[in-house]
Amino acid sequence: MDLVAVHDDLRKIDAGGFSHESVGGHYGRQQLNVGKVLSRRHGYLALARLLQRSHRWQRDHVLFDVLAGNGTFDRVMQGLVDERPRYVGNDVSITMVRQAHGDNRLVFYSDLRTPLVREAFADYGVSSYGTHHVPPEERRAFAAAAGRRIKAGGTFVLQDFIEGSPTADWYAECIHQFRSCGHEYRHFERNELAGLLDGAGFVDVSEHLIYDPFVMQLDATCDELDARGRFYDYLIELFALDRLQRIVELEGLSTRTLDNLMSPYFRLTDDDLTELRRDTDTNDVADALLVRELTVKSIDGVRYLIAPRVAIAAVGTRAANA
Structure with missing residues (x-):
């Protein structure tokens, strides 16, 4: 194996991505803040339920996070559950990998299409919150490479956002416009993630709508406008919206102006709510939060x-003959 060539390929893959301090530094620091990242606990817990659809995980099991970043999935599970599998991650951003190591998370710096990470070692696998970073023409190869790391009978979950939904538009419009290096990625159509698992040798594949809100507890004295302002400040830092930060500082944008810009990206349809309420095995959420x-x-x-x-x-089971 030509390790120099592998390293050069990794640098090309991450060009404009999370290895830039303007992105990986801001985003990574927020992901290391357990209190803040737990504001998204409901989405992570839904993924954990899907991973355990066949059997509950145990401490001697292994979970492979194929787009690990700095280990956020394991960090969230550590804060929420009493028992979780051993964690092994993989990422193409050296900045995020170094942050993971600094937080005592085992994350490899590799492209899954290379054989640096051995095959069939994990009982569970997950790709969440960054799957859209994989170019559309490479997604089948990515899913196949991830699948090869899962043991026969193991469970794998692929997660992302629906193309054209308010959440996907947040990435495609707001982040792309207000982050200096942009964010030009295509998300996924319904059934596309399931199709990737089907093609990668998984069986019993199903696809689920996941409720993935930010839920932030407030001080009793915090009024609504102040609460919204604090949330938007957090989003600007979390998603490294450096252009918007400069506009806020130079022009003194009001919270109401930011609200007009940002709040439309946080909306559900009646059909969304109906589907979420129907799939309570995945979305075990108090109705007051919907x-x-x-x-x-x-x-x-x-x-x-x-x-x-x-x-x-989408969730699937690795076939014995895959």
């Missing part, structure tokens, strides 16, 4: 900001 639009409300005497989003996830 909202159509960005909302500040009290639940059992506690105030929350809820910014609704939906994702899509």
Whole structure:
């Protein structure tokens, strides 16, 4: 194996991506903040339920996170569950891999299409929140390479966002416009993720709508406008919207102006809500948290900001003869 060529390929893959300090530094630091990342716990817990659809995971099992970033999936599970599998990650961003190592997460710096990570070692696999970074023409090869790392009978989950949905538009429009290096990626149509698993040797494949909101607990004295302002400040930092940050600083944009810009990306349709309520095995969420639009409300005497989003996830079992 030509390791120099492999390294050169990795650098090309990540050109404009998370190895840039303007992106990986901001995004990664926010992902290392457990309190903030747990505001998205419901989406992660839904993925954990899909991963355990056949059998509950145990400490001696292995979970392979194929687009690990700095290990956020394991960090969230560590904060939420008593027992979780051993974690092995993989990423193409050296910045994110170094952050993972600094947080004591085992993440390899590799392209899955190379044989640096051995085959059939993991009981579970997941690709979440970054699957759209894989170019459309390479997605079948990516799914096949990920699938080869899963043991026969193991479970794999592919997650991303639905092309044309408000959440996907957030990435394609707001992030692409207000991040210096842009964010020009195509998301996924319904049934596309399931098709990738079918083609990669998985059986019993199903696709699920995932409720993936931000849910942020507020101080009792925090009014709605202030809560929205704090949330938008967080989004600007989390998603490295450096262009928008400069506009805010130079022009003194009001919270209401930011609200007009950002709140439309956090909306659900009636069909979304119906589908989420129907799939309670995946989306075990209190009905009070299911909202159509960005909302500040009290639940059992506690105030929350809820910014609704939906994702899509396909789950499959690795066939014995794959």
